Amino acid sequence: MRLYLTALNPTDAVLDGFLPAAARLGLPVTVLTDQPERWPPDLPVQRCPVRDPAAVVATVTSGEPPAALLSNSDHLQTATALAARQLGLPGKDPAATRRCKDKALTRRAVAAAGLDAVASVTIDPGQDPEVAAGLPCPAVVKPRDGVASEDAYLVGDHAELAGRVAEIRRRRPEVALVVEEYLAGEVRTHDTLGDGTQLHTIGGWRTTLGPPPTFTEQSLDWAPLPVGPIAGQLRTQLDALGVSFGACHTEYVLSAGRARLIEVNYRLIGDRMDLILAELLDVPIFEYVIRLHLGEPLAALAVPDPTMLARHARVDYVCADRSGTLAVAPGAVDENRAGVRLGCRPLRQPGIHADWTGTNRDYLAALHAIGTDPEQVREVLREFRSGLHWEIRP
Template sequence: MTEHVLVVGSGRDLPGRVRATAPGTRTSVICRLDYLSRLRERAEHSRVIAVRHDASDAEWVALAAAAHAVDPFTRIATFGERDQDRCAEIGQALGLRTHTPRTVALVHDKTAMRARLRATGVDPTPSTAVSGLPALRAFVQENGLPCVLKPARGSASVGVAVIRTGSEEELAAAYHRAGGHFDGVSGTEVLVEGFHEGPQFSVEAFSEGGEHQVVALTRKYSDPVHFVELGHVVPAELSPALQDTCRHLVEQLLSALGVESGATHTELVLTAVGPRVIETHLRMGGDEIPTLVLTATGIDLSEYVVRQTVGESVLPDLRKALSVAPVPRRSAAVWFAAPPVSGVLTAVEGADPARLTPDTDEVRLLAEPGAVCAGLESSDSRLALARTHGPNAEEALATARTALAGLVFHIRTGPATEEAV
């Protein structure tokens, strides 16, 4: 049967890879109007349906159903986080298999996710939604410090704040940051939860038919103030026993949330009493993590996502590939340059590709001259990345940091001052 896949969102290069999986495979796209510029190979799609970002779910479903009536879709997929809820609603309405609306709601709404994990015994972390400082004070009094505030539906570390002292000033500032007065999170509900101390990890997994397979464990490094991620290395150097504990926790979490298929990215903290969940996502990890996994293990997560999208059963192949992955595995790392001062970026020196060492796979600028640097407020604040590999995590990370140290950022910090930092 010739496949016709409805892609919800832009999907970067993945729709093209979907079409290439088998002769005759077609794609159509439904996405937000402001995503049109992100679509690649637009003329290769059978159709593109653009919808206002604030259109109702019913409108998204109706437009998809109208196209389905004249040129039926056989599959539906979304490859990013935005509009996964719309994908779930369309899939349910058209009888196309994808994540259920309930699963997407549990994953996207951190308040609901925490409640579900407590109810199923997966993770006991206390949490609640708060709508004002009195409710926040009550949570602190009942559960103690430290605690963390975050937008209940935020991403990219936007709006996250930790409360350590419980002073009125700290409570007010944290609530202000997380509660809808920060770029990208206006009007969102605020979640407060117990804060876990310890090294941070992510678990890259793949599911099929409700079975879950962990592909890689990633060690991650975050800014201690705003928790913006600064670096990652694959594989995480953990004992076999701890690796098994993290795998088991993630498998329990995915089952508790009803995840049936696809790639997932789950963030953990390794506390003194074992791993605890930060959050999970119904997608591959960001920050070059799939590329790090490929470099370190030879496993191309995107390939399995694409093949599953067109109906292939891929879990047996994935498990076979993992069993024959190269040993010893090499480590792969990425590190990001944070803005050293606030101001306007005017120039960057040292980004010549000729400077790359054999262990440096890529150095990429993430900001162009004219960009406003306002501190490390979110993942979008970062200025550059270096992606590297090495015989172990320590050497791969050191190479990445060294590669970034060769960059010089010129930032205008005053009306008449330009300084190299």
């Protein structure tokens, strides 16, 4: 029996998370991808049109019998869920994965359940942005099926909206966009695991964003949500979307005692936060996700209560501030200072040229600190960062 994992490009979650976790569980793995040339040559990678569920089914059935099929890619959740269903394997509800991926469907499902109504308008490819003229500003424009902060912009008026739509269309003319009311408040995350029946919170973070008009996450502080009204609101909204299985990462705004969804990513938190979360909780999160896809119940997993954790963590992202080639950068670093565990993990390698985007594609490195005292964690992380150097040259 074999674990099949669908993916696009190589990610830390797969390379440093799921593959080692599968090895610890004694499971042979095949990575199915449409980009095998981008993966390390020593990995068990097989070419497959992974956006096509029928192709995934055909590839899996032609090989060793599957124990589980899963994906951690935003882009592949629905195709993988459909394939898992056809193969008779545990997996996510394909309708739920689609409701999470499609920002317009997310808003519609939550509003239909009577939980929250966020003003939102879809602008289809080629459609005049004037269709959003009735939406109050400030507003946010972003791809309907977008991921993270890519091509998401705050706009102050309808003229600015029209300009942003034109800018996005020059790069991606085929993309449908949504324009939504701007949700003011504190940005947070809510991270869960589920077995199809039970849903358990495994963590949450308070997010600091960079300056508008983009929405780049610059730092995150550990802030798990206790049981209470806000947690209840999040649970009912996730129920309305059908989220109940595997890993889910929800971003929301906390405003006037209300949890208002920004987006729901039906996979683990990304940009190395999943690996940091596993270290912080001291539990094998990637193994847990695999075991859920093997059909094990949540009750069989030793999932801790994150609010009872006697540790704090902070993550800082080092971001490029301009286009250019990364000329100088530290490698991976692990230290322990005054009882605080520190880590630096590169997210861009020296010699790589990249344009500035105002998104997480600008990340050069993820720095994190884990300790018992929040103030000490922040201070030690500041000192750690000050001793590291990055340089971008034209």
